[in-house]
Amino acid sequence: DQQVKQNSPSLSVQEGRISILNCDYTNSMFDYFLWYKKYPAEGPTFLISISSIKDKNEDGRFTVFLNKSAKHLSLHIVPSQPGDSAVYFCAASTGKLIFGQGTTLQVKP
Amino acid sequence: DTAVSQTPKYLVTQMGNDKSIKCEQNLGHDTMYWYKQDSKKFLKIMFSYNNKELIINETVPNRFSPKSPDKAHLNLHINSLELGDSAVYFCASSQVSQMNTGELFFGEGSRLTVL
Numbered sequence: 001d002q003q004v005k006q007n008s009p010s011l012s013v014q015e016g017r018i019s020i021l022n023c024d025y026t027n028s029m030f031d032y033f034l035w036y037k038k039y040p041a042e043g044p045t046f047l048i049s050i051s052s053i054k055d056k057n058e059d060g061r062f063t064v065f066l067n068k069s070a071k072h073l074s075l076h077i078v079p080s081q082p083g084d085s086a087v088y089f090c091a092a093s094t095g096k097l098i099f100g101q102g103t104t105l106q107v108k109p
Numbered sequence: 110d111t112a113v114s115q116t117p118k119y120l121v122t123q124m125g126n127d128k129s130i131k132c133e134q135n136l137g138h139d140t141m142y143w144y145k146q147d148s149k150k151f152l153k154i155m156f157s158y159n160n161k162e163l164i165i166n167e168t169v170p171n172r173f174s175p176k177s178p179d180k181a182h183l184n185l186h187i188n189s190l191e192l193g194d195s196a197v198y199f200c201a202s203s204q205v206s207q208m209n210t211g212e213l214f215f216g217e218g219s220r221l222t223v224l
Contacts, residue, residue: 002151031209032209032210032211034210034211034212036215041217041218042217042218043113043199043201043215043216043217043218044152044199044213044215045214045215046212046213046214049210049211049212089152091152091211092211093209093210093211094209095209096154096157096165097154097211097213098154099144099151099152099153100151101149101150101151102150
C-alpha cells in the first residue's frame, strides 16, 4: 500500500518552459514533504522541502506547492534547463521518509 | 572526499550465497539508513540507526542484518540470497534533528543481482 505516489513515470518539456511534477499522498499525518533529484548512477540528492503548515516554498527556479485538502504536492521548475533532466522523487515524512516511485524529467534543448 | 560512500557498487552472486554491503559517512551525522529500490523503482526504508542503536526496522526478512560498529558506519549483511533480493540498495545519513524534515544524504547505491 503505497502512501506516496507519482502517477506520471515520465515528462518531457522544452528548455525554457515550465516543468510541473506531481505527487499524491494518502496519509494526513505527514508533516514534511520533500523533493529529491537523482542522476543515473548517483544517489538521490535533496532539492526542496515544505512543511505541512505551509502551502508554498520557493528556492530559485524551484517551487513546491502543497494542497492538503487534495493531498497533492507539486514541483514547478521555471525555466527548465537541460541539466534538470533527471529522476525526481517525491517524499513525505512522519519521522521516516516514504518515497514515491519517481518521475523521469527530460528537458530538450 | 565522498560524503556517503558504499562498497561495492555492483555485486553479482548466486542464490543461497551470503553477501555484505558496507557504508561509511564522513559528514559527522549520527543517524544512518538503508533503503532498497525495487524493480518498481520505489525507494523503501529498511533500517535506521542512531548512534549505533537500531531505531527503525521495517518489515524486512531476518536474512537481512544491519550492523553499526560506530556512528560513521552502517553495514548490511544478507544471508541466503534470493532472486527477489535483486535491487539497488542505498545507504543514507542525516543528523537526528533532520530525521523529521527528511533531509537525507544518500550514497551512490549498490546494485545487487542475484542469479
